[in-house]
Amino acid sequence: MLPSQPQDRHLGAPGPSGGGGGGGDELIRTYKGWKGDNVFCFGGRLMFGPDARTILITIFLITAPVTIFCVFVGRKFIDDYPHHRGVSVLAIAVGLNLLDLVFLFITSGRDPGIIPRNLYPPEPESNGEPRLAHTPTQTRLPRTKEMLVNGITVKIKYCDTCMLYRPPRASHCSICDNCVEKFDHHCPWLGQCIGLRNYRFYFMFVLCSALLCIYVHVFCWIYVKRIMDGEKISIWKALIKTPASIALILYSFVSVWFVGGLTGFHLYLIGTNQSTYENFRYRYDRHENPFNKGIVGNFMEVFCTKVPLSKNSFRAKVPKEPAIPPRIVNGAMSSPSLQKVSHDIEMGRKPVWHETVEEELGDLEKDMETTVTSRDLSRMLPPEESEGRGIMHSRESSRGRRGGSWEFSSRVNEDLRTRDESVSIRVGEDSSESSGNVASR
Numbered sequence: 125m126l127p128s129q130p131q132d133r134h135l136g137a138p139g140p141s142g143g144g145g146g147g148g149d150e151l152i153r154t155y156k157g158w159k160g161d162n163v164f165c166f167g168g169r170l171m172f173g174p175d176a177r178t179i180l181i182t183i184f185l186i187t188a189p190v191t192i193f194c195v196f197v198g199r200k201f202i203d204d205y206p207h208h209r210g211v212s213v214l215a216i217a218v219g220l221n222l223l224d225l226v227f228l229f230i231t232s233g234r235d236p237g238i239i240p241r242n243l244y245p246p247e248p249e250s251n252g253e254p255r256l257a258h259t260p261t262q263t264r265l266p267r268t269k270e271m272l273v274n275g276i277t278v279k280i281k282y283c284d285t286c287m288l289y290r291p292p293r294a295s296h297c298s299i300c301d302n303c304v305e306k307f308d309h310h311c312p313w314l315g316q317c318i319g320l321r322n323y324r325f326y327f328m329f330v331l332c333s334a335l336l337c338i339y340v341h342v343f344c345w346i347y348v349k350r351i352m353d354g355e356k357i358s359i360w361k362a363l364i365k366t367p368a369s370i371a372l373i374l375y376s377f378v379s380v381w382f383v384g385g386l387t388g389f390h391l392y393l394i395g396t397n398q399s400t401y402e403n404f405r406y407r408y409d410r411h412e413n414p415f416n417k418g419i420v421g422n423f424m425e426v427f428c429t430k431v432p433l434s435k436n437s438f439r440a441k442v443p444k445e446p447a448i449p450p451r452i453v454n455g456a457m458s459s460p461s462l463q464k465v466s467h468d469i470e471m472g473r474k475p476v477w478h479e480t481v482e483e484e485l486g487d488l489e490k491d492m493e494t495t496v497t498s499r500d501l502s503r504m505l506p507p508e509e510s511e512g513r514g515i516m517h518s519r520e521s522s523r524g525r526r527g528g529s530w531e532f533s534s535r536v537n538e539d540l541r542t543r544d545e546s547v548s549i550r551v552g553e554d555s556s557e558s559s560g561n562v563a564s565r
Contacts, residue, residue, distance in 0.1 A: 150443065150444045151443060152441065152442065152444045153167070153438070153441060153442075154436065154437060154438045154441075154442050155168035155438040155439070156168075157442065157444060157445060158438070159301070160238070160302040161173075161174040161299070161300055161301045162174065162300060163176045164438065165233075167439065168438035168439045169438075170233040171233065171234070171235060171438065172233060172316060173299060173310065173314075173315040173316045173317065174315070175299065175315040176232070176316075177315070178312055178314075178315045179232055179313075179314060179315050181313075182313045182314065183228070186221060186225065186228075186333065186336070187221060187225070189340060189372060189376070190217055190218070190220075192368055192371070192372060193217055193343070193344070193368075194214055194217060194218065195368075196366070196368035197344055197347050197366070197372065198343070199214065200347060201214070202214070204350065213343060216339065217336075217339060217343075220332060220335060221336060224329060224333055227326075227328045227329035228314065230322070230325045231314055231316060231322045231325040231326045232311075232314040232315055232316040234321060234434075235321055235322075235434040235438075236304050236317040236318060236319035236320070236322045237304050237306060237307075237319035237320035237322075237434075237435075238302045238304055238305075238317075238319075238435070238436055239286065239288065239290070239303040239305060240435050240436055241285075241286040241287060241303075242287040242288045243287075245265060246287070246289070248264070248265055265282055266282070267281065267282055268282070269282075269289060273292055273415070274414045275414075276412060278292050278414060280292060283303050285301065285303075286303045288303070290303055292415075293305065293306045293307070294306065294307055295307035295401055297310050297317045299317075300316075300317050304317045304320070305319055305321075306320035306323070307399065307401050308323055308326075308399040308400045308401060309399075309400040311326065314326070318400075320432060321431055321432060321434065323426065324426050324427055324431075327387075327390050327426070330383055330386050330387050330390065331387050333379075333383040334380060334383040334384045334386075334387045337376040337379045337383060337384070338376070338380060338384075341372070341373060341377060344369040344373050345369075345373065347366065347369055348362045348366060348369055351365055394423055394426050395422055395423065396408065396413065396416060396422065397413060397416045398415075
């Protein structure tokens with residue numbers, strides 16, 4: 125089971141008095157101190173992904189063809205069809221367009237199911253073993269845990285960025301930098317993650333887009349056919365007389381393969397109770413899916429259940445977090461840049477180990493240059509044994525990082541202390557030799 129986490133561990137969780145903090149702390153809205161890469165509008169009432177500008181391109185790709193259809197094709201049906209049937213052709217096209225835009229904004233402008241970050245890592249489990257009073261606290265947390273879902277063992281992973289164990293089916297989006305419940309994918313056309321709270325609206329958006337493409341495509345051909353029958357000409361001459369229909373036929377034909385195929389793919393995912401991420405990563409067709417409730421139950425879960433409330437109150441007032449200073453770990457400075465190395469590597473960028481190590485070693489060398497006064501600087505270098513240990517440490521740490529080891533910071537600090545001690549011994553030997561030479565003279 126997941127470890128219980130109190131409400132005040134989460135970032136942005138309102139306090140018992142409605143979101144207030146301490147007496148003298150500066151209070152800000154949650155969305156102003158949000159650590160994810162989201163964009164907020166209207167005082168935190170709407171939230172988008174970092175690539176929210178692509179929504180304007182999507183709106184143009186939907187609205188521009190419909191506008192051309194209504195101006196150059198649809199209005200021709202008003203005179204050709206009696207009893208206002210021509211007007212209904214325009215009305216349906218405009219209605220599908222508006223409905224598509226509504227689903228677009230509902231999907232892209234709401235919380236997709238973001239899991240609030242913890243303010244600090246969870247307490248490690250003691251496994252029932254007594255701990256002595258002077259025993260240091262074990263800070264290493266297991267990368268994965270196991271829990272039962274419908275009698276099937278499911279592994280849950282620890283997120284270094286959000287400092288929590290993700291619930292089943294949740295994943296960390298590297299674009300929005302948030303853990304999202306029932307993560308499906310990050311849609312670049314909507315500039316938002318698709319997850320538990322907006323998946324049904326995303327599917328309706330894709331479905332309406334497919335229906336709109338089919339509708340425009342069919343009525344463009346109907347208009348070409350009426351030109352052929354009215355003027356008794358071939359199909360090629362009829363197409364030449366309506367270039368707008370040619371453009372719309374080609375555009376809708378290409379688009380329907382995209383949105384139509386996407387609709388069919390998500391119908392399959394809904395029927396098997398999978399997400400896009402799970403389908404590409406876990407391949408439930410090779411083993412049993414613990415979340416499958418049958419075709420009817422799966423569709424009922426997506427379309428006939430209440431949308432869960434957001435776990436984030438973006439307009440709540442919370443205390444402003446102070447800047448985090450460097451910490452002392454095992455007697456050595458641990459800078460924030462070094463702590464970022466243990467990053468979530470499931471979907472985010474894999475950190476480069478040598479970037480942070482070179483920065484820390486560079487700072488140490490600068491300190492030694494300012495404190496040690498010696499004429500022969502070459503004799504201050506570490507002995508060959510230390511250099512060999514440093515090289516082996518680099519390779520060993522690289523393997524530990526790829527394997528998910530959390531001993532990176534302690535190994536770096538141990539290597540830095542070893543190098544410092546070797547340099548101090550060298551300096552002491554130099555000073556003793558120089559004093560001996562002076563005494564002999």
